[in-house]
Amino acid sequence: MKTLPLLALTLLLGGCAGGLRFDDSQRSVDHSSRVEFIVIHYTSSDLPRSLQTLTTGGVSAHYLLPADGRRIYRMVDENRRAWHAGDSQWRGRTWLNASSIGIEIVNPGYTDGPDGRTWHPYPQAQIDRLIVLLKDIQTRHGVAPVNIVGHSDIAPQRKVDPGPLFPWRQLAAAGLIPWPKAAVVQDKLRQLDGRVPEVAWFQHQLERAGYALPQHGELDEATRNVLAAFQMKYRPERHDGQPDLHSAALLLALPL
Template sequence: MKKAILGTAIALLLSACATGPAYLQKPVIDHSYASQNEDSRTQFIVLHYTVLDWEKSLKVLTTGGQVSAHYLVRDEPAGIYQLVDENRRAWHAGASYWAGNQNLNSASIGIEIVNAGWKDTPMGRVYAPFPQAQIDEVLKLVRDIAQRQKVKPEHIIGHNDIAPGRKQDPGPAFPWKQFADAGLIPWPDATQVAIKKVTYENALPDVAWLQDRLGRFGYNIARTGEMDRLTTDVISTFQMKYRPADYSGVLDAETAALIDVATTKGGMLLATPPATKP
């Protein structure tokens, strides 16, 4: 009897030693309940270009270059590569701001697009085009992420939107209008823009109005009342997306009309996405 008791005690002691203290054991978690008060950590999708070819882009984004992205979209052949899990933070946005949100790395999915960017020529700055096959892949990827993560259409933005002046990507050659036509992002109502343009051809709004409207739209812009460098950079960034034929940063009647409509209730329209093929 004594031997049996001693054996049991030794067995219990060995068992305790094997499992260790209780606080080191794996917790038992009950998943029976779920709160309704939640949303996705992914609030934004930010689009970039790499300014590098495929091989260099892949190397920079996957090695010790202190920069990364969740996805890399190749140009030739077109294809999508995931580099960072969506549940983890990629280092793509840097110092950033949009509509009151700062440091967007923590709340965004970053998509890098292989593209040479721009080069200065005797004829001015020239931006490299994006192959349509590559854009088709980006469209599919953005739609998939936005649907799964429930990203708002107005939160699908460019790197230059969140860092105007400091960044130009994805640049004026990027076909944002295709994303609007696909029902992924809102776009200024063309009819309202045409009406407003006539008004602004007679007199342009002052700088205070301009800075207030651009700030309301989402840009990080100071209300200085002066046409300073940042204001010019923000105008140029806005033009790159909505009027890429001329992104000089100079306020004209068409740009004023676009800004007015974009910041007026009911001015930004979201197209009905085309039906998907079965």
């Protein structure tokens, strides 16, 4: 009889030694992916410096795409938080590191010279690989098209990447993001009848599109930065942050 308590103790200790055991037979139906946003960046450097920056601490991203498009570096698991968005806001959500996947694209960004700023283009092979990656992430996590954004969209007061030469239109053609149809833009231009709306109108429409900005009706630096970010994405040939008819028509035509 004395051996029974000893046997029970042995079994108990053996179970503890094996670690926690979970019963997965009952699963909740109420859950979703933590990933709500995909944020696109450029690295402002070449591949060796990009790898060094993204692996030595202080900043990180889930993926890194070299210029040749031959490979994709997976640098942080998707179930982990990467440090790429910083102080950010989109569609009312703030500090997006916890709810986003960050993609860094190897690109110098821009060079300032005596004749002004020169932006660097993206090789087509790199964009082709990016589109495949974006479709994969979007499908697996159910990311809404309006939530595939640039760093300049979520932090327009301090960031300009991925810049005016990033081909957002190609992402739209691939069905990844919403895009204003040309015919709708022309219709909105006719409706505006040559009248540029007030600054308060632009602030309201930009907020409706997802941007964070003041709503005081003044054309201050913060408002210009946000409007420039919008223009950089949808009308990159002119992104000076000044309200104009074409920007107003694009805002009205943007499907949300």
